[in-house]
Amino acid sequence: MKHQVTLLGSMVMMSFAIGCGAIDAAQGEEDVASAELAQLDPGDGIWRIYTINYDNSAEFGTILVFGSSAPTGFRANYEYWYVNASNLQYLGTEDLNISYTDGTGTPPSYSNSQQFTLPAVVTWAELAEDSSSGYLYDNGNVHLRIFKNSSGITGVKWLQSIPTGSTPANLSPSGTFTVGSGTVTPGSGQVTYFVSQAL
Known part of the structure; x- marks a missing residue:
C-alpha cells in the first residue's frame, strides 16, 4: 500500500494512486528468484485484521488486509496500516505480539496517527544477502x-526462510516476534524470500 501518510477520512474517500517503492537498493540486497502472491494472508472472509502490540501492552498498530474483494471505500488486494506513531520509541526494545481475526461486511474504523496503504499482492524475491538496517523481529522462520x-x-520488510525448492507462501503472522539483531541468514537446506516496500 509512492505511499502516502493520510488522515482516515481522506484515505477512505479518495481513490489511491499508489506505487510500490523498493528500499532494497539502499540496503545492498540482491534477489535471484521471485514469486508473486499475497504479502499478508487476507484470510477467509472479506478482510483480516492483524493487531500488533508491544510486549509492554502499548499499541504498535493494526493492519487491515483485503483479498480479491473489498467494501466501499477500500481497495481489493491492499493492506491498510494504522500505526500509533507516539509509541515507535519501543521499536527495537520491546517484543511485538501479533494476533488476527477475520471478518465480513464493513470493517472497524481506526484513527491512529500514521496511516498508509501497501499493495497486498507483491513479488517475493529470493534473498542473496540481508542488511542489518532497520528494526528486526523474529518468529521462527518468519521475520x-x-x-x-x-x-x-x-x-516494511517481511522475510521467510523455507526449504530449498519450496515456493514462498503468503504470511499469517501471529504470536510473539522477538527483538532481533544483525542479518537474517537461512539455515542449512533453506532459502530466504523477502518483500520490501517503502512508503
Missing part, C-alpha cells in the same frame, strides 16, 4: 524488519 525516521514508519 519482520521495520524502518522509521523521526516522522514515523518509512518502510
Whole structure:
C-alpha cells in the first residue's frame, strides 16, 4: 500500500494512486528468484485484521488486509496500516505480539496517527544477502524488519526462510516476534524470500 501518510477520512474517500517503492537498493540486497502472491494472508472472509502490540501492552498498530474483494471505500488486494506513531520509541526494545481475526461486511474504523496503504499482492524475491538496517523481529522462520525516521514508519520488510525448492507462501503472522539483531541468514537446506516496500 509512492505511499502516502493520510488522515482516515481522506484515505477512505479518495481513490489511491499508489506505487510500490523498493528500499532494497539502499540496503545492498540482491534477489535471484521471485514469486508473486499475497504479502499478508487476507484470510477467509472479506478482510483480516492483524493487531500488533508491544510486549509492554502499548499499541504498535493494526493492519487491515483485503483479498480479491473489498467494501466501499477500500481497495481489493491492499493492506491498510494504522500505526500509533507516539509509541515507535519501543521499536527495537520491546517484543511485538501479533494476533488476527477475520471478518465480513464493513470493517472497524481506526484513527491512529500514521496511516498508509501497501499493495497486498507483491513479488517475493529470493534473498542473496540481508542488511542489518532497520528494526528486526523474529518468529521462527518468519521475520519482520521495520524502518522509521523521526516522522514515523518509512518502510516494511517481511522475510521467510523455507526449504530449498519450496515456493514462498503468503504470511499469517501471529504470536510473539522477538527483538532481533544483525542479518537474517537461512539455515542449512533453506532459502530466504523477502518483500520490501517503502512508503
